[in-house]
Amino acid sequence: MKDFISIHDLSAGEVEEILNLAADLKTKQKRGEKHEYLWAKSMAMIFEKPSTRTRVSFEIGMWQLGGLAINLDQEAIGLGSRESIGDVARTLSRFADAILIRTFSHQKVIELAQNASVPVINALSDLLHPCQALSDVFTIREKKGKNLRSLKMAYIGDGNNVCHSLMFAAAKVGINLTVATPKGYEPKGEIVLRALEDARHAGIEIAILNDPVVAARGADVIYTDVWASMGQEKEKTRRAKTFLPYQVNAELAQLANPNYIFMHCLPAHRGDEVTDTIIDSPNSVVFDQAENRLHVQKAILVKLLKG
DSSP: OOOBSOGGGSOHHHHHHHHHHHHHHHHHHHHTOOOOTTTTOEEEEEESSOOSHHHHHHHHHHHHTTOEEEEEEHHHHOBTTTBOHHHHHHHHHHHOSEEEEEOSOHHHHHHHHHHOSSOEEEEEOSSOOHHHHHHHHHHHHHHHOSOOTTOEEEEESOOOHHHHHHHHHHHHHTOEEEEEOOTTOOOOHHHHHHHHHHHHHHTOOEEEESOHHHHHTTOSEEEEOOSSOTTOGGGHHHHHHHHGGGOBOHHHHTTSOTTOEEEEOSOOOBTTTBOHHHHTSTTBOHHHHHHHHHHHHHHHHHHHHOO
């Protein structure tokens, strides 16, 4: 693969390779074994959105692999305003071995990749969050085993970028996924069509509906995310009322299988999309998810840069 922009772009085999490599890298780190596969490699990181897990995990991951990551915030680089996206891409390609971007507009990711001569990594856009979704399925494999076809996963909440990438990821690894959102907040039609086509080829089912009870019933995995993402703060009050029936609480969780796992990409708005009793319960794996961003992203970097 030349870039890492969407899980939809990858074959099931490529996804499997990344997940297996992530497991190997995680084992090496836990054993204290050096794995400096990217010695003297460098990555320029463009952050137009605030970040905790993404920036820390990529910076530390690149360092553990023997490389260097340099952070460039929007004020410093002025992507598309102070300088054109194409010129930034071509310039950074002369310095760095990879370019990472976390931004609002997915088109900026596409344009950056079109003009860069080095790999471009989508660390989040308003359309997709592929690094998160691959880390999520890696976590599910750790908790539930590699044979995922018998699992039922429920995503309950906003049909946002995380939801989009989870649909692509589920189809690649063979997880049956039910997405439950309020009416008017379903995932984008173009994403649904691509995900359903991937699911058909994989022989699994992806369903889009509006009833959280149907989605949660018998689920092995329950996943939720914030009701208002970055850039949607003005909608917070209206969304809070609309999404209240989609809160993951004890009443909803009791519909799932007793050994279900609860997932959230974080940061969580406790008391909104999830209650403390759920996110702090033994079923919750949210901090395992957060840690696994490190290992999966290291695997992505190695796949892109080791040559």
